[in-house]
Amino acid sequence: MLRVSMRQTERDIDIKVINGELDGFTEVPYANELSAFAEAVASFDHLLLAKARESLLDVAGEAVLVDAAGVAGNFQRMVRIADSMGIPVDQL
Numbered sequence: 603m604l605r606v607s608m609r610q611t612e613r614d615i616d617i618k619v620i621n622g623e624l625d626g627f628t629e630v631p632y633a634n635e636l637s638a639f640a641e642a643v644a645s646f647d648h649l650l651l652a653k654a655r656e657s658l659l660d661v662a663g664e665a666v667l668v669d670a671a672g673v674a675g676n677f678q679r680m681v682r683i684a685d686s687m688g689i690p691v692d693q694l
Contacts, residue, residue, distance in 0.1 A: 632662040636670055643674045 613629075630636070635658040642654035659667045 632658065632666060635661050639667075639670050640674065 635654070639651075639654040639658045642651040645651070655667065658670060
């Protein structure tokens with residue numbers, strides 16, 4: 603999806619943004635904190651999630667944290683819908 607999105611918008615994306623390894627300027631505000639938050643949500647580690655949530659809140663504010671949580675929740679919803687329809691989901 604990222605490759606297609608990059609082609610459609612004619613933009614370059616540094617893969618380090620996705621990995622949470624980018625220091626300095628990026629077109630994605632709070633990229634490292636958002637990446638850490640996403641990883642924490644996916645990990646089901648409550649302590650890691652609390653730390654990532656506080657970090658994102660500190661640097662980006664409440665509105666960004668709420669939006670990020672909404673995106674994570676929506677993703678989980680879509681995965682559950684796909685699963686209930688019989689669309690196979692990779693096992694961890």
